[in-house]
Amino acid sequence: MPVQLNHTIVHARDNRESAAFFADLLGLDITSEWGPFIAVALDNGVTLDFATVPAEHITPQHYAFLVSDAEFDAAYEKITTRSLPHWADPHQKHPGEINHNDGGKGVYLLDPTGHAMELITVPYGGWPQR
Template sequence: MTIHLDHFIVSARDKVASARLLAELLGVPWAETTIGPFSAVYINDGLTLDFIDTDEDFPVEHFCFRVSDQKFDAILGRIQAAGIKYRSSVRGPMDMQVSTYLGGKGIYWNEPEGHQWEMLTVSYARQAG
């Protein structure tokens, strides 16, 4: 059997607000409460991001979503409509530009909890060969 990532727990100060915002931007379903202490964002049929409230310090995490050109444009439109600043490089300034690395499109943005989201149309995650 192939190994698939099933879910990831995302720490937050306000799990519901964080889950709702990401789901609305990506245009995917979410649940305010699920089994246990989570607010889940249903990324696809095999992956959820389970947001959990915490008062403890937590590291800023990086999550990347690969999408089609059509979905990229739709999500970027929602990001722009929400007034969220974005950038074309992982550590660069909020230049409100789209990267065209590897011939695709990509952006980065941070959500209120500090986590860094990335969206791209062409993956650069390739096994060395």
């Protein structure tokens, strides 16, 4: 079997709030709750397992998601309708904008815990030539 990422734990101030924010933004489902975890499944079988931890144990992380144009547009509609702060760049120098890197669309925003979320429609460097 090839090596695959199965799941990762995402530290949150409130696991339910963060899982619901993420699932709603990207049109995903909360798939399970067990122990301290609330899981959101991605289309490639990976789950993000949100766990409530004390604030002093949270180090903001960066999570980048490759999405379709339709998924991006739906998420961006939610971002703008809800007036969520967002940027075209990871250094937050272009607020309220998206980027068009590699011929696609991209945006950065923060989740309720302060993790950086990036949505892109084309992988870095563009699609491989076939």
